[in-house]
Amino acid sequence: MERSPTTSGRSKRESPSLVEQTHRRKRRRIVTVESEIHVHENRYEISSSSSRRWGSSSHCNDERQRRRSKTEFVDSYRKWVFSPHDCSRYKDRVVIVSYNILGVENALKHPYLYHQVRPQFLNWDWRKKLIRKELNHYKPDILCFQEVDHFSDLADLLQKDGFKGVYKVRTGKANDGCAVFWKEELFTLLHQESIEFQKFSLSDNVAQLCVLKMVNSHSDSNRCANSQIPQSTPSRSILVVNIHVLYNPKRGDIKLGQVRLLLERAHAISQEWGNIPVVIAGDLNSMPQSPIYQFLASSSLDILLHDRRKISGQIEHERGSRPLTAQLEDAHSDQVPISKLLAYRWSEEELRLAAGCDGVTQLQHHLKLSSAYTGIPGSYHTRDNCGEPLATSYHSKFMGTVDYIWHSQGLLPVGVVETLPVNILRETRGLPSEKWGSDHLALVCELAFVDDSRVT
Known part of the structure; x- marks a missing residue:
């Protein structure tokens, strides 16, 4: 049919x-x-x-x-994402990069961390070219590097792109340090100093603090156009802070002491230069939402509520033990007495290193800080529930976030460059790789001065 x-x-x-x-x-x-x-x-x-x-x-x-x-x-995963708010009225902006570029000696001393990485990808001549190429893609104005042990080599390379920099090597036996670079056509260095933490019995790490002034800012134009503004008022300035915090996860007292001392000095310099805004960049060797992270974000920390061995959140908890965050949640719900949490034993020396003086257990700082990445909504493929990157470092023994860019209230995040999704990172089998020149990922953000009518 x-x-x-x-x-x-x-x-x-x-x-x-x-x-x-x-x-x-x-x-x-x-x-x-x-x-x-x-x-x-x-x-x-x-x-x-x-x-x-x-x-x-x-x-x-x-x-x-x-x-x-x-x-x-x-490389297409590392794209700019921008604030959902209208930031067009903020004219004075700066693009800042924080990048642990992997010290050449550190890579040689710890081959077990890179046993799946092809030797070619660990070669400094190979890596420095990748790093320069990557940086040119971001079009940065200020660079904050950690684990720099070939500064002259790096300075010669970046000079071709218009950068000038200062360097501070670690004390002790290690040969790496921190370096800050800026575009010469955009900024002038007004002041620089460094912190040698060894002088405070806080290990051999160092930090840099640089006051940079914009050469030509919109505030300059506004000042010239408005005769009522004193001609002696300085142009836009910013305090750039660069640090590589101690790695040792068990020495939370030293790690906390380094961060505390850095914040104290950063606030003092900001006040000395007219309450200028502050950017703190670096490898903090601390996980998101760890006690050290909370100290930066909330401006206060009760030391005795935390185990010094877990204060950076790096140590994996022993089998059968419960995370400290879970214990604190129980404490808030009255399931665990606060007195039990106060049982963490800090020696007098450890408390002194963490707090800076005897008898103090409550830390505070005066900088109101925000993390740049949490200020820009991103993808669940690259961010945790709080907005921080899921991973900024990856080698055979670790994948997680330890790098940050913090800013004070005088600045507003306009955009950030997303990190790599975890599944893409795993495909590399470890960094450095053919595409990326370090075992860390660069953090990149554009920050705007929030009040263009006010000259700092």
Whole structure:
């Protein structure tokens, strides 16, 4: 019995041809590949004020990207994401990078951390070229590096891109240190000093504090246009702080003491230069939401509520033990007496190192700080529940976040560069890699001076 077109479900004229079917299958494959590659998409439109620096992807670029392999797409995950708020009225801005670039000697001394990394990718001549190429992509104004042990080499390389820098080497046997670079055409160095923590019995780490002034800021133009503003008022200045905190997870007393001392000095310098805004960048060797992180964010910390061995959140808890955060949650719900939490034993010497003087157990600082990344909403593929990156460092023994950029109230985050999704990081089997020149990922943010009518 012959079926009519209405009962057969589709007429012969409506049936797709073999060519059309093939085309559709190819299109489906393209869409599938795109969905695998683009694990995370920016959820916010790039504002017109931000596009002047980075622009947006064109249809032609998308077509070229579709033809690349998945491995070639690794760098496309590191994209700018921007504030959902209108920041166009804030004209004076600065792009800051914090980057632990992996000391050459450190890589040689700890080969077990990089046993899955090809030797070529650990070679400094290879890595420094990747680092420079990556930095040029971000178009930074200020660079904060940690684990620098080839400063002259790095300075010569960055000089080609218009940067000038200062360096502070660690005390003791280690040869690496911290370095701050700035674009000479954009900033002038007004003041610099460093902290040698060894002088305070706080290990051999160091920190840098640099006051930089914008050469040509919008506040300059406003001052010239308004004769009522004193001509002696200085232009936009910013205090840039760079630190590499002690690694040893068990010495929370020293780690906390380093952070406490740094915050004290940063606040003092900010006041000396007219309450200028502060940026604190570096490898803090502390996990998000750890007691050290909370101290930075909340400006206070009760030392006796925390185990010094877990104050940075780095140590994995022993099998069967409960995390300190869970204990604190129980304390708030009256399930565990506070007196039990106060049982952590701190010696008088440990308390003195952490607090800076005898008899003090409650720490406070006067800088009202915010983490740049938590100020810009991002993708769940790269951020934790609090907005911090899921991972800023990855080698055979560790994957997690220890690097940060903090800023004071005088600055507002306009945008940040997303870190790599964890699944993409795992595909590298460890950093450095063919694409990335360190075992850390660079943190990048654009910060705006929040009041363009007020000259600091």
